[in-house]
Amino acid sequence: MRFGICILPQVDWPEAAALWRGAEEYGFDHAWTYDHLSWRDLAGERWHATVPTLTAAAMVTERIRLGTFVASPNYRHPVPFAKDIATVDQISGGRMLLGIGSGGTGFDAFVLGDEQLSPRERFDRFAEFTEALDVLLRFEDPAAAASEAPGISFDGEWYRAVNARMVGAPAQSPRMPLHIAADGPKAMALAVRVGEGWVTTAGSVDDTEEWWAYAGVLSRRFEDACAAAGRDAAEMPRTLLLDSSARYSLTSVGAFEDAVGRAAELGFTDVVAHWPREHGIYAGDRAVLDEVASRLPALR
Template identity: 65%
Template sequence: MRFGIVILPQFDWPEAARYWRGAEQMGFDHAWTYDHLSWRSLAGERWHATIPTLTAAAMVTERIGLGTFVASPNFRHPVPFAKDVATLDQISGGRMTLGLGSGGTGFDSVVLGQEPLTPRQRFDRFQEFAEGLDVLLRGEQAEPVVADAAGGISFAGDYFTANGARMVGEPAQRPRTPFLMAANGPRSLRLATRLGQGWVTTGPDGVVGEDWWRGVAELSARLDEQLAVDGIDPAGYGRSLSLDSGGQFALESVGSFEERVGRAAELGFSDVMVHWPRPDGIYAGSEAVLEEAASRLAALR
């Protein structure tokens, strides 16, 4: 089992540095931040940009993996975003994982004046976004990417177009920065196993307690079915669960954390994530509980 922590981008630098350094010092395997312009109940609070935050985090850490939890096409285009991701992967020494999802229907989906999309349209846009990033992050010279006559990368879809895009400055990891794909439905799971190196879920929406755990088990079983169809060894495919879903904050106590980690392990998850406790509101909790839980990570691996 590997352990991750989500650090919301709410802290001014250099104060924020203590959280990222702390995550590494506590022994977490990976640390994440949200990729939103603003978010739900915290929309009126401080909220910094994702890529600069992760870049700064890369400069004050040495070992811990870094990632987006999760990036979406709500306000991003694959060409400039691929440049950001490749540069961050290079700066971090190959520690970047790109968490990707279709994007919600909240603030990010309307702030640029976008028209609302149907669920089908949101998936179609997400597929174009992920496929574009996959091609771009492999670079002009990589196989099976075929560059156009001018040496750049071109593609055209209903939502995104690239005309001779250049990827000078490639990611440190080969063949590209790994994707961690958020997926619950059949089409998104197929996309996740085709393009992703791992899958992440927050479980089914709108349910709590035992119903949520049953839903998580069902989603994990669907992933197994899709991996079998695609001929992918499940042992080599990452499986991540956000433990702070289903109506409970995992770090409300050390016992709660250990119990939820144990249940995730029973369901075959390779990775789990929790949120750094906030002083109030969502994910409210004590840093003392976080520190005690972190002290037990070695025994839980």
Template identity: 60%
Template sequence: MRHGIVILPQDPWLVAREKWQRAESLGFDHAWTYDHLSWRSLAGEPWGATVPTLTAAALVTDRIRLGTFVASPNFRHPVTFAKELATLDDISGGRLIAGLGSGGTGFDAFVLGQASLSPRERHERFTEFVDGLDELLRFESGSETAPESVGVGAGFSFDGAWYTARHSRMVGEPVQRPRMPFVLAANGPKGLALVSRVAEGWVTTGGDGLTGEQWWRAVAELSARLDEAAVAGGRDPLTLDRYLSLDSGGVFSLESADRYEELCGRAAELGFTDVISHWPRAEGIYAGREAVLDEVAGRLAEERDVRD
């Protein structure tokens, strides 16, 4: 199992830098930050931008993979975001994971004056967003692999219900081939079908509003539905990485090393390949002690030594 940590974009960079470097030195496999303009109970607190934060993190780390948790179409266009992702992947030396979601219904959905969308509209927009990114990030401008519909070197164009592009140009050849991995957040049947069609991984926070055993049952049911969607789409379910947000079921995973170990064990039993927790905050949501990170890292290092 691989282990990830979310570092919220709240600290001045002189403080945040140490956290990103420490996440790598502690042995975490991947580190993430939220892609929001502000977030829920922390809306009145400092909150930095996602891409600059990950770019800075890429420059002060060497090994750890970096990801968006998860990028939202609420305030993004596939063309501009594809260029940001491709540039960031280049800067990081091919360490980027593109976590993508359909966009929440809170502050981010309305701050730019958007109309309220139905669940169906949000899914249709998400599908168009993901498909646009997929094609753009695979596109090698001026090469023989350029889509025939636009001609070699002519740029990439598309017309959709939500997004339009005219001869868009990309940064260059993809650093990761055929492109960086996509990890999609989805719980509904259409979303899970999209995961099985286009993504390398799936991430879930489980059932909304559920806690305890109800949450774990919902996680198991969602994972089983992903299996069904993959089979229906002609894909081996085992080819999909599965990421579980451990802090979504009413318990903070890093309240203690024992708690973290327990939750990781339950995730492994359900077939998850990756788990993600949150860097302990001083107070409020995800409040905890950073000393727990050291204990968790020690246990994970011991496990790796045993496997090796």
């Protein structure tokens, strides 16, 4: 089992630097932040931009992998986003994990004045966004700035590009890993075909036992998707976000250890919890995080 921590981008720098350094010192394998312009009930609170936050985090850490949990096409075009995130990957020394999803239907979906999309339209846009990132992030620009070699062009239903250029050779080969959030069959098929990892929140069911049962259903569904595509499910990380508004894994050490054990039984290879906040959602005691961190080696 590998362990991740999600740090909401609410704390001002340089105080936030202590959280990202702390995640590495605690021994977490990966640290993530949400990719939203604002989020749910926290919309009226401080909320920093994702790419600058991860850039700063890369500068104050050395080992821990860093990621978006998760980026979406709600307010992004694949060309500038690919260049931004590839630059962060270079700064970090090749430690980026790119979590991507279709995007919710909250504030981020309409902040640019877009019309509401149907579920099919949201998936089609997501598939095009993901496939564009897959190509863009693999692209190795010629070293010569004056080179006339073509860049990347595409003309899709949702996105267009004409000779787009990237930053140079990718920091990871052939590109940074894509960890794709997917619950439905079409999205899972996309994750298996294009991605290097699968991410799920297992829905928003408040009943704990129902939630775990559904997490198991999704894990088996992912195995079936891998089998249908001729891909070994054991080769792809399966990441489960342990927390929801009704359930927080770091309420106690026992709660966290129980969640880790249940996730492992369902075939998940990675789990992610949220850094404790002082109040509201994910409110918790830093002492619990201290104790959990001390037990990570034994839980692996």
